[in-house]
Amino acid sequence: MKILIVDDEQAIRDALGRKLRREGFDVFLAGNGIDGLRVFHSERPDLVILDIIMPEMDGLTVCQRIREIAETPIMMLSAQAIREEDIVQGLNAGADEYLVKPVRLNEFTARVRALLRRSQVATPESSVGYNDGYLSIDLQRRHVYVAGNKIHLTPTEFKLLVVLMENAGRVVTQRELLEQVWGHEYVDDIYYPRVYISQLRRKVEPDAANPTYILTEHRIGYRFEKRASS
Amino acid sequence: MSVINLVSLVIAGVSLLLAAVMMLLVLWQDSRNLNNVFAGLFTLTTVLWFFGSLIARVSSYIDAPSTLIELGVRLSEGGFTGACATLYLLAVILTGGQGRFFLRTALVCGVVVFGYQIILAYFASGPLYSQIESGTLSYNYGPIWSVLYGFFAVAAIFVMWQQRRKVADLLLRVGVWLFAIGVLIELISPQLRNRSISFDFCAPGVLLVCYAMVRTQIIQPLVGRESQLKGFRDVGLAITSRLRLDEVLKTIATQAADMLQADGAAIFLNNGQSLELAAVHNMPERFVGQQLALGEGLVGQVAVERKVSQLEDYHRDWRGLPDMQYAKEVFGAVVAVPLVFGEDVMGVLFVVESPQGKRFDREDVRLLEMLGPQAAVAITNSRLFEKQQELDRLKNQMIRMTSHDLKNPLFSAMSHIELLQEEGENILTEEMKSDIQTTWIQLQRMNRIIRGILDLERVQSGTPAYEEANVTEMIELAVSELIDQARNSEIEIKIDLPPHLPNIIGDRHYLIQAIANLVENAIKFTSKGGTITVSAEQVDQLVIVHVADTGVGIPPDAQARIFERFFRAYHPGMEQVSGTGLGLSLVKAVTDAHGGRIWLDSKVGQGTIFHVALPISGPNETQIVSRSSS
Numbered sequence: 001m002k003i004l005i006v007d008d009e010q011a012i013r014d015a016l017g018r019k020l021r022r023e024g025f026d027v028f029l030a031g032n033g034i035d036g037l038r039v040f041h042s043e044r045p046d047l048v049i050l051d052i053i054m055p056e057m058d059g060l061t062v063c064q065r066i067r068e069i070a071e072t073p074i075m076m077l078s079a080q081a082i083r084e085e086d087i088v089q090g091l092n093a094g095a096d097e098y099l100v101k102p103v104r105l106n107e108f109t110a111r112v113r114a115l116l117r118r119s120q121v122a123t124p125e126s127s128v129g130y131n132d133g134y135l136s137i138d139l140q141r142r143h144v145y146v147a148g149n150k151i152h153l154t155p156t157e158f159k160l161l162v163v164l165m166e167n168a169g170r171v172v173t174q175r176e177l178l179e180q181v182w183g184h185e186y187v188d189d190i191y192y193p194r195v196y197i198s199q200l201r202r203k204v205e206p207d208a209a210n211p212t213y214i215l216t217e218h219r220i221g222y223r224f225e226k227r228a229s230s
Numbered sequence: 231m232s233v234i235n236l237v238s239l240v241i242a243g244v245s246l247l248l249a250a251v252m253m254l255l256v257l258w259q260d261s262r263n264l265n266n267v268f269a270g271l272f273t274l275t276t277v278l279w280f281f282g283s284l285i286a287r288v289s290s291y292i293d294a295p296s297t298l299i300e301l302g303v304r305l306s307e308g309g310f311t312g313a314c315a316t317l318y319l320l321a322v323i324l325t326g327g328q329g330r331f332f333l334r335t336a337l338v339c340g341v342v343v344f345g346y347q348i349i350l351a352y353f354a355s356g357p358l359y360s361q362i363e364s365g366t367l368s369y370n371y372g373p374i375w376s377v378l379y380g381f382f383a384v385a386a387i388f389v390m391w392q393q394r395r396k397v398a399d400l401l402l403r404v405g406v407w408l409f410a411i412g413v414l415i416e417l418i419s420p421q422l423r424n425r426s427i428s429f430d431f432c433a434p435g436v437l438l439v440c441y442a443m444v445r446t447q448i449i450q451p452l453v454g455r456e457s458q459l460k461g462f463r464d465v466g467l468a469i470t471s472r473l474r475l476d477e478v479l480k481t482i483a484t485q486a487a488d489m490l491q492a493d494g495a496a497i498f499l500n501n502g503q504s505l506e507l508a509a510v511h512n513m514p515e516r517f518v519g520q521q522l523a524l525g526e527g528l529v530g531q532v533a534v535e536r537k538v539s540q541l542e543d544y545h546r547d548w549r550g551l552p553d554m555q556y557a558k559e560v561f562g563a564v565v566a567v568p569l570v571f572g573e574d575v576m577g578v579l580f581v582v583e584s585p586q587g588k589r590f591d592r593e594d595v596r597l598l599e600m601l602g603p604q605a606a607v608a609i610t611n612s613r614l615f616e617k618q619q620e621l622d623r624l625k626n627q628m629i630r631m632t633s634h635d636l637k638n639p640l641f642s643a644m645s646h647i648e649l650l651q652e653e654g655e656n657i658l659t660e661e662m663k664s665d666i667q668t669t670w671i672q673l674q675r676m677n678r679i680i681r682g683i684l685d686l687e688r689v690q691s692g693t694p695a696y697e698e699a700n701v702t703e704m705i706e707l708a709v710s711e712l713i714d715q716a717r718n719s720e721i722e723i724k725i726d727l728p729p730h731l732p733n734i735i736g737d738r739h740y741l742i743q744a745i746a747n748l749v750e751n752a753i754k755f756t757s758k759g760g761t762i763t764v765s766a767e768q769v770d771q772l773v774i775v776h777v778a779d780t781g782v783g784i785p786p787d788a789q790a791r792i793f794e795r796f797f798r799a800y801h802p803g804m805e806q807v808s809g810t811g812l813g814l815s816l817v818k819a820v821t822d823a824h825g826g827r828i829w830l831d832s833k834v835g836q837g838t839i840f841h842v843a844l845p846i847s848g849p850n851e852t853q854i855v856s857r858s859s860s
Binding site for chain 1: 637638639640641642644645646648649652677695697698738739
């Protein structure tokens with residue numbers, strides 16, 4: 001497994017690299033965004049870890065550039081998260097995960113593993129997909145179609161959609177979502193569902209402002225509503 | 231002397247008496263005003279003229295000695311000369327048309343004319359008058375005098391007509407015109423008998439002038455006080471309801487100009503070294519930013535002297551540097567009011583009229599003087615507000631920088647210590663491991679401090695995430711974080727909870743941290759062997775969490791300040807206790823954000839109980855809507 005770490009602080013790069021190497025990963029290091037993109041293109045890593053504030057090109061831009069061409073899981077690792085908006089911004093740029101420095105190395109590797117797990121294991125417990133004529137989900141091939149067009153979902157978005165769809169008609173609480181989509185390490189990261197749901201709505205709903213598939217149950221969670229096939 | 235003649239004389243006499251009384255009132259009210267002084271002279275000379283004429287006629291009627299008649303004629307002649315001259319001067323003064331040497335010239339002319347008359351009275355030969363019949367005198371003015379009187383009368387009519395915009399009161403204008411017509415009639419018919427006809431015009435004229443002065447200076451201010459106060463209150467409200475400095479200034483300028491119905495207004499702000507034109511109303515915006523040295527221009531002078539200054543005609547009266555570009559060409563009457571707050575001159579309010587515009591009266595100036603301090607307060611307010619916003623911005627920026635600049639090296643150091651611990655497990659001596667552990671603990675402490683600052687910032691800036699939270703679970707989690715620390719200090723922590731506590735709507739993360747902070751605080755200030763009890767109960771729609779300790783207690787004077795950021799109460803013998811002074815601030819901020827309340831009971835030497843009451847339904851709905859994004 002190849003992991004790319006992009007951080008302008010050499011000491012941090014080294015420590016994270018050493019830790020991950022000892023855990024058995026192939027690690028590539030880059031000191032700024034442009035180098036990071038270059039290494040990404042040549043090595044095609046399985047996971048990218050991005051610092052946000054960096055000279056030349058910041059992490060959010062790097063994240064967007066990678067998202068344009070690949071669905072590789074991306075973990076933002078920043079000292080910058082003060083407010084929810086900062087985290088939302090990172091996730092909106094296409095990141096799958098947002099970790100705030102400082103973080104314990106063991107937690108960091110646990111998150112890396114969870115993220116890899118999430119993106120690699122296709123989990124169609126039931127192989128029954130979903131198709132109502134407008135929205136169609138192909139669990140086998142992990143493809144989603146909206147009005148006949150194939151859309152791109154990140155691994156996390158796909159998993160979120162699948163979990164909601166499998167529980168259609170029932171309210172899935174934030175906690176359940178966090179556990180099932182992200183993993184039990186994440187139950188306190190209650191921003192994730194909110195941000196991802198809005199991202200997902202933008203991609204699959206006919207009108208993201210007035211959702212018809214993914215409905216909010218105020219203060220409890222979310223509910224997927226199937227539609228009669230047309 | 232006919233009866234009609236007598237009646238008209240009596241009416242004229244009564245009118246003049248009335249006018250004189252009114253004039254006294256006006257002079258008593260303000261005797262320094264040039265208008266009033268000249269109106270007074272005008273009234274006085276007219277009265278002289280009338281009484282001279284009266285004495286002469288009555289003397290002639292009762293066949294009194296000719297010297298008495300002569301005295302009356304002289305008095306009448308002098309009075310008439312004075313009345314004509316002061317009529318013209320009054321017209322000039324009322325329209326603000328006097329030049330720089332006006333007073334001096336008027337004085338010299340007066341002395342010359344009256345001196346000449348006195349000399350004539352002593353040395354003139356020949357009879358001054360002829361008696362046509364008993365009580366009717368014939369009297370001739372010299373041709374030069376006639377021309378002079380005629381000139382005064384015509385000039386007064388002309389001036390009052392041409393500059394009519396500057397004399398707002400119609401009665402005043404009509405009064406002057408009536409009098410001038412009376413004078414012309416007097417000249418057309420030379421017979422003293424006919425003078426009573428001229429009095430039919432002149433006496434009402436004087437009465438009108440005096441009444442107009444009483445009206446504008448005494449009656450109107452009294453009658454208009456209520457509406458004026460209301461208008462003034464509106465202006466005050468408009469000024470003080472703005473917070474951004476540029477808006478405040480613009481509003482002051484606009485309101486001042488509107489209140490005085492003036493053509494334009496400008497505000498200069500004092501920046502310490504000079505005055506800067508900061509806002510204009512009805513003037514070119516491109517002038518904004520122009521500088522004026524203190525003491526320069528009328529505005530600069532007002533700023534230095536801290537006294538209101540008023541000019542009737544900027545072009546004519548101002549000899550210093552112009553206050554603005556083209557000021558000499560475009561300004562007529564102007565008023566400059568210093569805006570004083572405390573000891574400082576914040577700036578100057580400058581209200582102007584065009585050269586054809588009205589003149590500012592005493593009431594106008596008084597209103598502006600009243601507006602001045604309000605405007606100064608408003609300016610100070612908005613400056614403080616802007617300064618505070620700037621400070622807030624700087625604070626946030628600093629906090630962001632702190633977060634980034636401190637967290638990166640901290641993270642780096644922590645990571646390397648962790649690696650060292652892992653990789654050195656089998657190599658390092660126990661002593662080395664203990665050193666590394668100490669370093670680790672200190673780094674953790676640093677991390678807690680930074681996190682404390684950031685958390686506090688975050689809670690106060692209002693971005694908690696609300697969900698349904700289980701109180702029992704939160705208390706247990708918070709306590710579990712600190713159980714080791716308590717054990718190290720040989721303190722027992724008891725949890726005493728009822729079997730069923732309702733869930734509350736709140737931010738789990740912050741609530742746990744708040745409870746943990748209270749417990750941690752209790753641990754710090756409780757000595758070995760002490761007990762900390764965490765309990766909770768439901769009271770109506772509230773869940774109240776109590777954290778009680780058997781510690782040193784908080785002195786009453788410190789209790790009020792204990793929730794302030796960075797405040798640390800002094801406890802004798804507890805100086806070694808470490809802390810940031812942020813813990814309780816965060817508890818307070820979290821409680822506030824949840825619409826709750828925090829208070830404490832404490833006895834020095836016995837212990838402290840903190841109570842945190844949280845509404846079960848969370849903060850009210852409006853807060854949630856504004857705080858959650860989906």
